[in-house]
Each structure stands twice: as C-alpha cells, then as structure tokens.
Amino acid sequence: MRIATWNVNSVNARLPTVLQWFEDAAPDVACLQEIKCVDEKFPREAFERLGYNVVTHGQKTYNGVALVSKTPLEDVRRGLPGDDADEQARYIEAVVSGPSPVRVASIYLPNGNPVGTEKFPYKLNWMARLTAHASDLLALEETLVLAGDYNVIPEAADVAVPEAWANDALFQPQSRGAFRGLKNLGLVDAYMQMDGAPGGYTFWDYQAGAWPRNLGIRIDHHLLSPQAADRLTALDIHSDVRGWEKPSDHVPVVATLAF
Numbered sequence: 377m378r379i380a381t382w383n384v385n386s387v388n389a390r391l392p393t394v395l396q397w398f399e400d401a402a403p404d405v406a407c408l409q410e411i412k413c414v415d416e417k418f419p420r421e422a423f424e425r426l427g428y429n430v431v432t433h434g435q436k437t438y439n440g441v442a443l444v445s446k447t448p449l450e451d452v453r454r455g456l457p458g459d460d461a462d463e464q465a466r467y468i469e470a471v472v473s474g475p476s477p478v479r480v481a482s483i484y485l486p487n488g489n490p491v492g493t494e495k496f497p498y499k500l501n502w503m504a505r506l507t508a509h510a511s512d513l514l515a516l517e518e519t520l521v522l523a524g525d526y527n528v529i530p531e532a533a534d535v536a537v538p539e540a541w542a543n544d545a546l547f548q549p550q551s552r553g554a555f556r557g558l559k560n561l562g563l564v565d566a567y568m569q570m571d572g573a574p575g576g577y578t579f580w581d582y583q584a585g586a587w588p589r590n591l592g593i594r595i596d597h598h599l600l601s602p603q604a605a606d607r608l609t610a611l612d613i614h615s616d617v618r619g620w621e622k623p624s625d626h627v628p629v630v631a632t633l634a635f
Contacts, residue, residue, distance in 0.1 A: 377472075377633045378402075379480060381523035381596055383409040383579075383626035387442075391419055393620050398426055401614065403630060404446050405472050407482030407523040411440035418442060435465035441482040441524070448473045458505035466502070476635040478604070479513065483524030488545030496545050499527070503554040511561050513601075519633070520601035522563065525626060527595055528555040530565070533574040534594035546595060564605035566598035566631045571611065579626045580618055587618050598631040607633040 380403040384394050387408065398406070406428075411418060415434040423430050428444040433454040443449055449470040456467035469481040483506070488499030506522075513520055529547045532538045541547040559565060567576055577592025586592065600608060610632040617627045 377404045377476075377478060377635060378630050379404065379478070379521050379523060379598070379633065380406040380628050380630045381409070381482070381525070381598060382406060382628040383484070383525040383596065383624060385410050385624040385626065386412040388413055388417065388419060390622055390624060391422065393617075393622055393624075395422055395426070396620075397614070397617055397628060398423070398428075401628065401630065403628075405478075405480055406444045406628075407480060408442040408444065409440075409482060409484035409525045411442050412437060413440060431468060431470055433465045433468040435463075439465045439484055441465060441468045441484050443468055443470050443480060443482050445470075445472050445480075450477075451479075456502070456505050457509050459501075462502075467506075476519070478519045478521060478633070479516075480521045480523065483522060483526065485525065485527045487527050488548075488551065491543065491545050491548060496548075496550075499545060500550055500554060503551070503558065507554070507558045507561065510558060510563065510599075514562055517603065518601065519603045519607065521604050521631065521633075522599040523597070523629075523631070525595060526555065526597050528552060528597075529593050529595055530555055530597075534576070536575075536577070536591045536593070540591075541593070546593070559599065562602060563599040564602070564608075566600055566605075566608055566611045567594070567613075567629075569600075569605060569608055569611070576613055577615070578613055578629055582625055596626055596629050598629065600631070604633060607635065609634045 578596035
C-alpha cells in the first residue's frame with residue numbers, strides 16, 4: 377500500500393498539476409493539506425473519475441485537509457480532539473478499508489509564526505493535543521500512519537541553511553522538542569527508518585530562488601506505529617514535482633507498506 381502526503385497549497389488553484397501527479401503516481405491513499413476550500417468546493421468528481429473515494433475537512437480560504445483512497449474510508453474523524461473551540465480545519469482521520477485495514481490521518485500542523493504572537497503557543501498547544509490523541513491511537517495497536525505537513529524541521533540535517541531558520545517557529549527548540557515527544561510515544565519517522573540522509577527536503581520557498589538553489593527543508597513527515605513501521609519498505613520524495621508548472625511549494629512524499 378502506497379500512502380502519500382502532500383500539501384497542495386490550494387487544490388483548485390493547482391488542480392491540473394495535482395491530477396497529473398495522481399495519474400502518474402497512482403497512490404493507494406493520499407493525505408492532502410491546505411486544500412483551501414470548504415467541503416462543497418473540493419473537486420471531488422475529478423478524483424472519483426480516477427477511482428478514488430474522498431473525505432474532506434475543509435475551511436474557506438485557509439487550511440483544510442482531505443483523504444483520498446482507492447478503497448472506502450471508514451470511521452472518519454474530522455478535527456483533532458482536545459479543544460472544541462478550535463475551528464481551524466487541520467486534522468482528518470479514517471480507516472482505509474480492505475483485507476489489511478490501516479488507520480491514516482492527514483495533518484496540517486500550525487505554522488506558529490511569528491513566534492512572539494499568539495500563533496506560537498497555539499502551535500505548541502496543538503502539538504500537545506496531537507500527542508495526547510496519538511497516545512490513545514497507539515493503545516489500539518493498529519497499523520497507523522500519521523502523515524502530513526508538520527511544520528517542524530526536526531534536526532539541523534533537515535534544512536539546507538540552518539541559520540536562516542534560527543528564529544522561525546518551525547525550527548524553535550520547543551517545536552522540535554514537541555516533535556521528539558510525539559515520536560517518543562513509539563512512533564517511527566519513515567524517512568529516518570528508510571534513509572535518514574541529510575537533504576531529504578520536501579519544501580522549497582517560492583522566494584529567493586530556493587528551488588533552483590536547493591535551499592529546502594524537510595517538514596512533511598510520515599510517523600508510523602510499530603505495526604506500520606514493521607511493514608515499511610520504501611519512502612520516496614517526489615522532488616521533481618516542485619519543478620512542474622504552477623507547483624505547490626511542497627512535494628508529494630510516499631511511504632510504501634507491504635501486506
């Protein structure tokens with residue numbers, strides 16, 4: 377089973393590029409972030425024509441997450457538990473049905489910038505809620521994949537120019553510590569299990585020639601339960617997509633689980 381994560385940075389604005397990648401790569405499941413539309417405006421029919429089932433948790437103009445799967449999606453949860461007042465659409469979870477079911481979540485973790493504003497504590501509080509929910513999910517002892525745009529650069533090896541990000545929320549000690557705390561529940565970073573080499577970037581800013589100069593960062597992650605990590609056979613970053621016409625600033629990342 378090939379499970380992709382991709383922050384598409386507006387699914388309708390980049391629909392031809394997104395659909396071209398789906399036709400070429402044909403993932404079994406995809407976790408999409410920053411769809412930037414309400415549920416009714418998601419181009420569901422375009423994905424259904426490619427053979428996918430779709431569930432969304434949308435929001436007008438901002439945020440928004442989706443799951444698309446070749447098999448039906450069951451036990452759908454929209455929104456991260458822990459704060460009923462949080463209206464930002466950043467989390468959707470479902471069980472991918474089939475002979476070997478997999479619980480998958482699409483995550484769009486808050487950016488947190490600027491650090492000196494309320495956005496940074498919101499990021500850290502959101503990460504604490506995610507950690508609590510992940511702990512509950514791990515107790516189920518299922519094949520679990522928490523995939524998405526985590527907006528966290530885990531280590532200095534995951535950024536081309538660390539000093540350029542020193543004051544950014546993505547690279548703050550608190551953000552990185554919260555990410556380590558999440559992994560310490562028993563989750564495995566798929567990239568680190570399969571490769572772990574510096575330079576596995578998944579995002580290149582639109583500014584300052586970041587893509588041509590390969591000034592990237594690794595912030596799109598698959599975190600796997602032990603049951604999923606035991607089945608991991610590949611982790612592929614489709615970096616070429618960043619060079620396509622009208623690309624997202626993120627690229628698809630695909631984890632392959634053997635069943």
